[in-house]
Amino acid sequence: MPAIMRLAAGSAKQAAARQAVISGNVANADTPGFRALDLAPFSPDDDFGLRRTHPGHFAGREGRTEAFELQDVAADPNGNTVDLEDQVLRGIDAARQHDRALTVYRSALGMMRAGLGRS
Template identity: 65%
Template sequence: MNPVNEMPSIMRLAADAARHAATRQATLSVNVANADTPGFRARDVAVFAPNAGDMPLRRTRPAHLGDGPTGIRSFETTDVPADPNGNTVDLEDQILRGIDAGRAHNRAVTVYRTALDIMRASLGRR
């Protein structure tokens, strides 16, 4: 029995959102670590899709949908110009993206904690 499947949907949604934010933060940290690596291309994670795992999708060819409906897909950022050495990591941009990922993680944890508090209150435990 998988405990994730036994969670109420709001808690599962919050756990998925926290996992997504953590993956994005890890991706951004790799970018920052390679800020001086010649030819390194910055990456980011696709926007969180809350119901991606609930609706079965059909793949018509192997490359369709990337990692599949439940995978977190990353992509190469193209909105930042490359340095003369071919590196596309802009530290200011990475810091702003990291702040956004941190806020998303905090929101997800707050939703999870609040749902847990509501469950405890409904059981008479506080």
């Protein structure tokens, strides 16, 4: 697979993972003590570096992105830090990232087809 398509696929995967984290936040909006989470923005280095697929391997890093707790957010009296308005905005951002990645992927696929003389 060409590098641009791997990049687009990695970006789409990260956006989907982020959307799952955000939906978990929304689902727990009324859970006492729940702390809102998010994922770090997509980085091309995440998709092209060495991956450690087994704990016994030496090089690379883990092949998954870890969620982190949102800092500097106000907590409700029950200790919950989920702000639904903020989560909606984060969800929109993740959806846009996913759509952008799919557009890049489709464009690269179209260029490959055109290069082969197919439409």
